[in-house]
């Protein structure tokens with residue numbers, strides 16, 4: 589049973605996962621990182637100890653969660669002698685669990701399919717789906733038990749499917765967020781208060797969650813309204829990158845709804 593954890597990393601995931609585990613009475617033994625200010629702050633929040641020297645890492649934890657960048661996860665794991673034979677997992681969507689296989693025979697993945705930004709609250713921690721993978725049955729069962737104690741759902745998922753899930757998350761969350769940012773920039777440059785977009789965003793998400801994205805599409809591309817699309821492209825004349833994004837997304841909508849075929853028939 590996992591009762592004590594060392595978290596490696598002091599970024600977005602370390603912050604939120606640490607808070608969630610701490611709230612659920614799982615002991616965070618140590619936080620390892622290289623950023624002393626972030627690490628000591630997180631240490632206070634989690635009632636834990638911050639260390640920035642890998643040789644000081646405790647060998648007493650039931651689980652070690654690597655929540656650093658993909659390259660740092662590997663580099664630190666090979667440098668930490670105390671981690672040999674321990675239960676190691678990382679939180680990445682697109683990294684093999686086997687990065688740990690020369691260090692221990694107990695390793696896996698604990699990938700939370702959620703977007704985390706430090707200091708921005710999570711609406712409901714217990715709604716976070718965790719994708720898990722493990723080197724052996726015992727470790728897998730321990731991860732399942734941990735997630736159940738957090739009150740969350742788990743999904744067993746191998747590397748190939750996890751990479752695809754991650755890709756879908758990049759479209760649904762990261763690219764969507766960037767599109768909203770581009771929209772905010774247009775409003776700012778036109779001196780329009782971005783608050784005007786709030787109701788549109790809420791209704792868009794309501795429709796997606798209620799009916800699915802395919803059924804919810806509106807706008808000039810799905811209507812194949814070339815006059816409007818050309819007016820918009822003209823407004824983006826001085827911004828070739830954003831003009832290209834507008835063109836490509838419109839092309840994608842047209843292709844996915846087979847609009848030209850529909851019009852031809």
Ligand SMILES: NC(=O)c1ccc[n+]([C@@H]2O[C@H](COP(=O)([O-])OP(=O)(O)OC[C@H]3O[C@@H](n4cnc5c(N)ncnc54)[C@H](OP(=O)(O)O)[C@@H]3O)[C@@H](O)[C@H]2O)c1
Pocket residue numbers: 597598599600601602621622623626655656657658660663664679680681682699700701702703704705
């Ligand atoms: N954020 C999300 O929404 C999210 C969701 C699910 C999964 N993930 C995955 O979780 C992992 C962490 O993501 P994140 O968003 O928390 O990243 P992040 O906020 O950028 O944090 C990365 C952490 O890694 C540390 N780090 C980088 N290189 C290091 C090194 N050489 N030695 C020691 N520490 C090092 C950083 O330290 P410094 O502060 O000193 O740079 C920081 O503490 C990634 O694998 C990511 O794919 C992220």
